[in-house]
Amino acid sequence: MRIAFLGKGGAGKTTTSAGFVRYLAGRHPFVLAIDADVNAHLKGALHLTDFQGPEAELGEVKNDIIEYLKGDRLDLDDKPMVGTTPPSMKSRFVTVAPDDKLIEQYAQRSGNISLLTVGTYKESDVGGACYHVKLTGLQSFFHHLLDGPNDLVVADTTAGTDNVATSLSFAYDMNVFVVEPTKKSLQVYLDFISVAPHLADRTYVIANKVDGPGDEAFLRKHVAEDRLLGLVPQSKHLKRFEQGKKEALNDFMAEQQQVFEKVFTTWQSKKRDWQEYLDRLRLTHTKVCRDWLDDYFGGIKLDQGLDQDFSYERAIAGLNAKKETVSV
Numbered sequence: 001m002r003i004a005f006l007g008k009g010g011a012g013k014t015t016t017s018a019g020f021v022r023y024l025a026g027r028h029p030f031v032l033a034i035d036a037d038v039n040a041h042l043k044g045a046l047h048l049t050d051f052q053g054p055e056a057e058l059g060e061v062k063n064d065i066i067e068y069l070k071g072d073r074l075d076l077d078d079k080p081m082v083g084t085t086p087p088s089m090k091s092r093f094v095t096v097a098p099d100d101k102l103i104e105q106y107a108q109r110s111g112n113i114s115l116l117t118v119g120t121y122k123e124s125d126v127g128g129a130c131y132h133v134k135l136t137g138l139q140s141f142f143h144h145l146l147d148g149p150n151d152l153v154v155a156d157t158t159a160g161t162d163n164v165a166t167s168l169s170f171a172y173d174m175n176v177f178v179v180e181p182t183k184k185s186l187q188v189y190l191d192f193i194s195v196a197p198h199l200a201d202r203t204y205v206i207a208n209k210v211d212g213p214g215d216e217a218f219l220r221k222h223v224a225e226d227r228l229l230g231l232v233p234q235s236k237h238l239k240r241f242e243q244g245k246k247e248a249l250n251d252f253m254a255e256q257q258q259v260f261e262k263v264f265t266t267w268q269s270k271k272r273d274w275q276e277y278l279d280r281l282r283l284t285h286t287k288v289c290r291d292w293l294d295d296y297f298g299g300i301k302l303d304q305g306l307d308q309d310f311s312y313e314r315a316i317a318g319l320n321a322k323k324e325t326v327s328v
């Protein structure tokens, strides 16, 4: 299962994602954390000092990732594989485990948390790079991720409603907007559900930095009761922690705990419809091909001739059969 934290810049996405990752890591065998923000701060916000492993940025190695996921597929002929290309039965897939080949190669690890980072702009990107291009590796990653109900994948995303424009918009089973009690912060959530009404039933709100009943009333007025997962106060403990008082982090975590319990139970109640996911991916791929990718690659139709026998259920069954053979 996958969850993303979204919202306006400064609302508390990274703080909340990091808190939720720590909350989960204290209760479950493994958490895959993904920093999908161009301003990569998730690692710092986790406040763990023992991260080990490669400092890889998915934005930099996107071509290697796509090449890896391509596996033995023959249906592409010489057509390029891109971030929205749906998998084939001969693709390679990713599983949510610290020793999955792709995760092991690109993630940093601390205890039972593995962290993948998309990465920031480089000097060579200035003026020329679009962040969506950096996200192609992550898109392909998600579309080849065979995660089950007990797998926990948490993403901290870019500010604003930007991910609506990519195939990442439907990659998550649940979207949580972190909203401050201000009109501008709230508007980012309202804009998202108005441009993506098909995602409204998987989209929720955490009210953050709530300072008193006036703030609470403001948010309750604008966010439907069944969408509001809870309120996190404007925290003195977090401030104290940021002033150097290490022990204050636990006090802040206690302030978030009730909300995280609600996030978790709501998330667990979601069921992914793999067929719907695949249909949407195929439609999205065709749309981006017609919109610009076909032209960009010299007029070939990138979405033609792809493996129509593919289904995620079959890929998962294949994976399980392989696991059984190994354990026999």
Ligand SMILES: Nc1ncnc2c1ncn2[C@@H]1O[C@H](COP(=O)(O)OP(=O)(O)O)[C@@H](O)[C@H]1O
Residues within 6 Å of the ligand: 007, 008, 009, 010, 011, 012, 013, 014, 015, 016, 041, 208, 209, 210, 232, 233, 234, 235, 236, 238, 239, 242
């Ligand atoms: N509940 C809270 N109480 C007090 N300060 C908070 C709270 N949540 C976040 N902050 C502070 O707000 C600032 C922005 O948070 P951050 O998580 O980086 O936002 P975003 O990722 O949405 O840009 C940080 O300085 C953070 O410490």
Ligand SMILES: [Mg+2]
Residues within 6 Å of the ligand: 013, 014, 015, 037, 039, 041
């Ligand atoms: Mg952030």
